[in-house]
Amino acid sequence: MDILTDIAILVLAAFVGFEVISKVPNTLHTPLMSGTNAIHGIVLLGGLLVLSSAAGALNKVLLVIAIAFGTINIVGGFLVTDRMLEMFKGRGGRRRPEEDRAE
Amino acid sequence: MILATSFFQDHHFIEALYIVAFALFIVGLRGLAGPRTAPAGNRLAAVGMLIALIATLLITHVIRTGGDVALMAVGIGVGTAVGIPAARSVRMTAMPQMVALFNGVGGGAVALIAWVEYRRRFPGAGGAHWDLKAEIPSLFAAIIGSISFWGSNIAFAKLQELLPGRPIQLPAQRFINGLLLLVAVVSAVILASGTHSQALFILGILAAAAVLGNMVVLPIGGADMPVVISLLNAFTGISAAMTGIALDNTALIVAGTLVGASGSILTNMMAVAMNRSVPAIVAGGFGGGGTTPAAAAGDEDRQVRATSADDVAIQLSYADRVVVVPGYGMAVAQAQHAVRELMDELETRGVNVDFAIHPVAGRMPGHMNVLLAEADVPYEKLKEMDEINPEFPQTDVSLVIGANDVTNPDARENEGSPIYGMPILDVDRSGQVIVLKRSMNTGFAGIDNPLFYNENTALLFGDAKESVSQVVAEVKELG
Numbered sequence: 001m002d003i004l005t006d007i008a009i010l011v012l013a014a015f016v017g018f019e020v021i022s023k024v025p026n027t028l029h030t031p032l033m034s035g036t037n038a039i040h041g042i043v044l045l046g047g048l049l050v051l052s053s054a055a056g057a058l059n060k061v062l063l064v065i066a067i068a069f070g071t072i073n074i075v076g077g078f079l080v081t082d083r084m085l086e087m088f089k090g091r092g093g094r095r096r097p098e099e100d101r102a103e
Numbered sequence: 104m105i106l107a108t109s110f111f112q113d114h115h116f117i118e119a120l121y122i123v124a125f126a127l128f129i130v131g132l133r134g135l136a137g138p139r140t141a142p143a144g145n146r147l148a149a150v151g152m153l154i155a156l157i158a159t160l161l162i163t164h165v166i167r168t169g170g171d172v173a174l175m176a177v178g179i180g181v182g183t184a185v186g187i188p189a190a191r192s193v194r195m196t197a198m199p200q201m202v203a204l205f206n207g208v209g210g211g212a213v214a215l216i217a218w219v220e221y222r223r224r225f226p227g228a229g230g231a232h233w234d235l236k237a238e239i240p241s242l243f244a245a246i247i248g249s250i251s252f253w254g255s256n257i258a259f260a261k262l263q264e265l266l267p268g269r270p271i272q273l274p275a276q277r278f279i280n281g282l283l284l285l286v287a288v289v290s291a292v293i294l295a296s297g298t299h300s301q302a303l304f305i306l307g308i309l310a311a312a313a314v315l316g317n318m319v320v321l322p323i324g325g326a327d328m329p330v331v332i333s334l335l336n337a338f339t340g341i342s343a344a345m346t347g348i349a350l351d352n353t354a355l356i357v358a359g360t361l362v363g364a365s366g367s368i369l370t371n372m373m374a375v376a377m378n379r380s381v382p383a384i385v386a387g388g389f390g391g392g393g394t395t396p397a398a399a400a401g402d403e404d405r406q407v408r409a410t411s412a413d414d415v416a417i418q419l420s421y422a423d424r425v426v427v428v429p430g431y432g433m434a435v436a437q438a439q440h441a442v443r444e445l446m447d448e449l450e451t452r453g454v455n456v457d458f459a460i461h462p463v464a465g466r467m468p469g470h471m472n473v474l475l476a477e478a479d480v481p482y483e484k485l486k487e488m489d490e491i492n493p494e495f496p497q498t499d500v501s502l503v504i505g506a507n508d509v510t511n512p513d514a515r516e517n518e519g520s521p522i523y524g525m526p527i528l529d530v531d532r533s534g535q536v537i538v539l540k541r542s543m544n545t546g547f548a549g550i551d552n553p554l555f556y557n558e559n560t561a562l563l564f565g566d567a568k569e570s571v572s573q574v575v576a577e578v579k580e581l582g
Contacts, residue, residue, distance in 0.1 A: 071182020
């Protein structure tokens with residue numbers, strides 16, 4: 001693809017990001033951070049792409065480490081966010097009627 | 104195997120899958136706007152990630168021709184084996200350091216990929232792949248990724264208390280930091296302009312950025328951690344987007360940019376909430392570790408009033424409205440469950456209990472909310488600063504649990520104070536203030552808090568969890 005197309009995508013994504021994130025309340029900032037944290041684990045895909053054309057032991061070792069790092073980032077990030085958000089929902093039994101109405 | 108390049112491996116099909124993935128990321132992030140929709144939002148984003156991963160594996164050259172599936176499986180397997188238990192077992196109070204660590208590995212992955220990209224495209228080593236369009240963003244990604252990796256690791260070590268949380272001052276640090284940044288940038292320019300030297304890449308880019316990452320985060324005090332963590336999060340996002348431009352992969356560009364945007368917004372919000380600029384925070388050393396301005400100028404005659412658990416219990420039980428102000432002290436003492444119990448006891452006695460959450464309370468954005476949610480405090484009881492501040496004059500008792508600087512009236516009144524201008528919770532305007540504190544030490548900013556000397560303030564010394572549990576017991580005895 002043309003580099004200008006890449007940059008256009010980047011700029012538009014930045015505006016979407018600003019719009020979407022501005023609506024998240026302070027209360028949910030920790031899950032927001034760990035959730036977006038998981039999303040940048042997408043560099044894993046970069047590792048996979050480069051590995052397919054990499055030659056040499058060092059390159060391969062570096063990439064396997066990168067892939068492992070990216071996977072930790074994704075798997076850990078989404079799981080931990082899920083754990084936190086389940087707590088925000090409130091656990092069974094303790095949920096109060098007024099809580100169910102909200103949101 | 105006779106497998107023609109099928110429809111599924113068509114370039115357009117893969118791009119279409121990526122577009123589905125972006126849509127899921129964006130819808131997922133939108134879901135985070137409310138606690139009801141947030142869990143589904145997070146899962147949608149995870150599904151988006153899975154789709155993007157599958158799409159990438161479908162790309163012809165990734166697996167079908169030449170791809171080393173075994174190595175991919177090893178990397179993904181190790182990552183999963185490390186990530187799942189870490190995420191499952193981490194305690195809610197340790198969440199800031201966990202996020203810092205996950206952020207760091209992301210940055211590390213970016214730096215490693217950029218390194219291999221450089222090696223692969225290096226013309227001497229058989230690569231005719233030299234391409235400025237790919238190399239410039241890749242060099243940029245290497246610098247930012249390396250800063251993010253090392254900075255996050257230092258942040259982790261500080262939060263985990265492997266390193267002291269107070270600012271660690273290094274001599275001439277601003278000058279050295281500037282110099283390191285200059286070295287990294289100049290190295291990048293030299294490499295991009297056609298001089299090829301792997302030594303320069305390793306030393307000038309990776310190592311200089313690594314030292315810079317260390318130097319920038321070491322002097323930053325614990326109270327500024329929310330800003331640093333969101334800033335590093337933004338860095339990793341931006342570096343992932345740069346990797347995406349280098350590899351011409353839209354999934355990386357969009358996802359990385361979304362994270363970069365979100366991290367930048369959060370960083371800015373945190374800085375505004377402390378009335379400080381991001382550069383000032385990064386310059387670090389706030390409150391200057393060693394000397395405490397607290398001991399300054401003729402304050403010796405001021406007295407604090409210590410109180411006891413049974414007095415606190417009586418005050419709370421006979422109040423109409425109580426506002427709890429939690430801070431990092433509550434997290435350290437793991438007092439959130441005891442606090443919830445106190446809330447329950449008071450509410451059965453008809454006391455209206457709310458929680459006032461300062462945007463930078465704790466060590467990461469929204470830290471207190473996570474802890475209180477863990478203890479099953481209803482989401483609706485957690486009030487943001489602007490919402491609760493007008494209500495303090497109608498509040499009978501404010502119960503400050505391990506929070507200090509975010510309640511310091513000097514921020515409002517004393518122009519000479521280092522935190523002057525920072526928005527605070529106006530607890531001093533409520534009828535009575537009870538402060539739970541371990542000792543008379545100053546907060547992380549190292550600044551004295553006149554709130555403690557007010558006539559309507561009483562201090563209950565001790566570990567926050569024990570103090571709250573004692574108060575709960577006393578409240579129960581009141582019957």
